[in-house]
Amino acid sequence: MTLEDLKPGQEGTVISVGEKGPARRRIMDMGVTPGATIKVIKVAPLGDPIEVNIRGYELSLRKEEAKQIQVQ
Amino acid sequence: MSINIALAGNPNSGKTTVFNEITGSKQHVGNWPGVTVDKKEGTYKKDRDVKVLDLPGTYSLSPYSAEEIIARDFIVNEKPDVVINIVDGTSIERNLYLTLQIIETQIPLVIAINMMDEVEAKGDTIDFNKLSEILGVLVVPIVARKAKGLNHLMEAAIETARNKKKPNNVQVFDKNIDSALLKVEQLLEDKSPDERRWKAIKLIEGDEVITNGLSDDTIKQVNIIVKEAEKEADGDTEAKIADLRYKYISKILKGIVKKSEKGHVSNKSDKLDKILTNRFLALPIFAMIMYLLFAATFSENFLLIKGLPSPGIWLAGLVEEGWGALTGGIESILSNAGASDWILSLVIDGVMEGIGAVAGFLPLVLVLFLLLSFLEDSGYMARVAFVMDRLFRHLGLSGKSFIPLLMGFGCSVPALMASRTLESDKDRKITMMITPFMSCGAKLPIYAMFAATLFAGSNKTIIVFSIYMLGLVIAIISALLLNKFAFKGETSNFIMELPQYRIPTGKSILIHGWDKVKGFAIKAGTIIFVSTVLIWLLSNFNFTGMVDMEDSFLASIGNAIKFIFAPLGFADWRASVGVVTGWIAKENIVATFGQLFGGIGDEATIEAISSGAQALPEIRDVFTQVSAYSYMAFNLLCMPCFAAVGAMKREMVSWKWTLKAISFQMVVAYIVALIINTLGNLIF
CATH class of the missing domain: 1.10.287.1770 (Helix Hairpins)
Structure with missing residues (x-):
């Protein structure tokens, strides 16, 4: 399952984060690393991006990026 | 002994507030070489031997963004005596990630845990002594917005710098x-x-x-x-x-x-966000805030009240009046002293006009940036990107591009400067290249003149409206093309913190507004002043001395270059001169046409033509409906006025890129006008 599949209000644990590259490094720098709990807060009014809570703060990312994040 | 302190920390950690508080007014904003990242330096207000540098806000010291590279190169190569790491206590986990990377450099370090009031309000506690013991650095709790704990922080920093105390070599890895x-x-x-x-x-x-x-x-x-x-x-x-x-x-x-045993209680910020980015309310609220932003800066009927000027327009009026009075005073002193015509013209039409051109923009820049820094500091700006991302992503731009583009309908100068809020260099450059395509207020008089003269009747409104739409469409096409060809391979992502909403402090808003005004006056001012005086010279002189515009250098230039415009439908020297005087300010085209076509010199008539109340029939000798439309499109899209060029140069921090942008705009203007003229003549 990926982060994109979670609905607002649902949470999961990060298993892995996509392919090597600047985007993944940025995602991990922001605290989305294996083992972290991630909760989807809401979806933007136009349907994308999404807002998640991770390590006690709010982060937004596009669905395209959320797809790279495996959760359970 | 002087001490060099560098401030490091995450964006939104309150780093700039700390910087403003410890330096007071003793600060200087410059640029890191070659990039559009502010470099803020100052001295500690209580000890002038202590120099403070505000590093760009970063989440990490990875090599992927200009900010991160600047921050780490400075720490590693310049070796400040001590780094103060500002940590947002409300998201301490993510903030310490940067801290660990600073510790890896083994530079003397002090940690300031900021937003302690919010941490306490939540009922959470942080054991500072234990953190200090584990990391081997002094840890000071602060509330930067209320200037609490800053004396302690500075004492700790100076002590650490004097002792050259390195952090512990913490065991992070396996x-x-x-x-x-x-x-x-x-x-x-x-x-x-x-x-x-x-x-x-x-x-x-x-x-x-x-x-x-x-x-x-x-x-x-x-x-x-x-x-x-x-x-x-x-x-x-x-x-x-x-x-x-x-x-x-x-x-x-x-x-x-x-953590407080109450668990996660939703605070005021969470509640506010539920409304501001609510599925149904987000867009109407967004539209309202954007309307207010635009109206407060540019509107002559603020809040839809007829005749009530917005703060921006009101201030601009004051400046204009004051400047007019000053110019009038100088004029009468000079003529009483028996100054010759050309000296009088140099001072009044050249120098005073040149400085006035700069001064006239300052109120707009000030008002817009006071409001923008309110949006930025309050946390709403991140939501602008969140709400608009989907729309702008397909153009390869950030949701935040919306603000410069919207402001472009008022005036390109503050609009271009507003592009500074965009994080990615690519987004910023493309946004700046297309912002002048949004038809600004100064271009309206040109349309009004042509509409009244050549498009009289019911289609007047449609003609003017279609020009605005043309600018919008060309901007969209340009963004797509620039993304595909000029910036290919540069992908942008949207991994962004949505910070807590906070009420901004008046001090940081004022400092930010003042910095922008000062930056524009100094950096862009020179360009505007020099070019205005140069055009004055060209339009008032030829080799024999001072002459009317009809015999000036500019007229000769107009004659020499008019052939270029033949394919666009207006191979006339007066039309060419109009393009050039339009670069001082686009509305000048009307005055130039009034003088060159109709021999009109009085301001009242020019104003009547500018508002569309009066026609200028003489231009029918040169312009047909098709070529008039082509001329309007050309002036909409070609190089913006010198003030906008100055703003662009200031924000791009590069002549090369400014020239590239101008060339791009000229080529686009030419092609679009060519298509209009060619197709127009085929159809009509």
Whole structure:
């Protein structure tokens, strides 16, 4: 399952984060690393991006990026 | 002995507030060489020997953004005496990730835990002594917005700098990574063990910037070590290291942060966000805030009240009036003193007009930036990007591009400066290149003149409206093309913090507004002043001395270049001169046409033509409906006025890019006008 599949209000644990590259490094720098709990807060009014809570703060990312994040 | 302090921290950690509080008014904003990142320097207000530098806000010291590279190069190469790391206490876990990377450089460090009032309001506690003990650095709680704890912080920083106290060599990595680090360290030749260690970490992270200066042989051996470690770790080392840093932080924070037993209570910020980015309310609220932003800066009927000027327009009026009075005073003094015509004209039409052109924009820049810094500091700006991202992504732009583009309908000068809020260099450049395509207020008089003269009747409105739409469509096409061809391969992502909403402090808003006004006056002012005086010279002189515009250098230039415009439908020297005087200010085209076509000199008539109340029939000799439309399109899209060029130069921090942008606009204007004229003549 990926982060994109979670609905607002649902949470999961990060298993892995996509392919090597600047985007993944940025995602991990922001605290989305294996083992972290991630909760989807809401979806933007136009349907994308999404807002998640991770390590006690709010982060937004596009669905395209959320797809790279495996959760359970 | 002087001490150099660098402030480091995450964006939104309150770093700039700390900087403003400890430097007071003793600060200077410049630019890091070659990039559009502010470089803020100042001195400690209580000790002038203590220099403070505000590093760009970053989440990490990875090599992927200009800000991160600046921050780490400064820490590693310039070696400040001490780094103050501002940590947002409300998201301490993520903030300490940067802290760990600063510790890796082994630079003397002090940690300031900010927003302690919010932490306490939540009922959480942080054990500062324990954190200090584990990391081997002094930890000071502060509330920057209320200037609390800052004296302690500065004492701690100065003490740490004097003692040259390094942080502990904390055990972040596992055995596998540690042994790989040791092997890499042995390959490196740097004298200091700290530097070898730092470089080794970066090499194992796969940092490509750091490999500059290493021999091919060393790089090869490093790669072998990394491969081995990756086999052992069952994954790549870059991810592993990020993971280990966060694991270490979680581990130490267990004994340090005590969360309130109430659990997560939604605070005011959460409640506010529920409304502001609500599925149904977000867009109407967004539209309202954007309307207010635009209206407060540019509207002559503010809040839809007829005749009530917005703060921006009101201030601009005051400046204009004051300037007019001053110019009038100088004029009468000069003529009483018997000054010759050309001196009078130089001072009044050249110098005073030139400075006035700069001064006239300052109120707009001020008002817009007071409001923008309110949006930025309050946390709403991040939501602008969140709400608009989907719409702008397809153009390859950020949701925040909406603000410069919207402001472009008022005036390109503050609009171009507003592009500074965009993070990505690519987004910023493309946004700046297309912002002048939004038809600004000064271009309206040109349309009004043509509409009244050549399009009289019911289609007047449609003609003017279609020009606005044309600008919008060309902007969209340009963004798509620039993305595809000029900036290909540069992908942007949207991994962004949505900070807590906070009420901004008046002080930081005022400082920001003042910086912008000062920056524009100095950096853009010179360009505007010089070009205005130059055009004055060209339009008032020829080799025999001072003459009317009809016989000036500019008229000769107009005659020489008019052939260029033949394919666009207006091969006339007066039309060419209009394009040039339009660069001083687009509305000047009307006055130029009035003078050159109709011999009209009085301001009242020019104003009547500008508002569309009166026609200028003489232009029918040169312009047909098709060529008039082509001329309007050309002036809409071609190089904006010098003030906008100055703003563009200031924001691009590069003449090369400014010239590229101008060339792009000229080519687009030419092609579009050519198409209009060609198709128009085929159809009509």
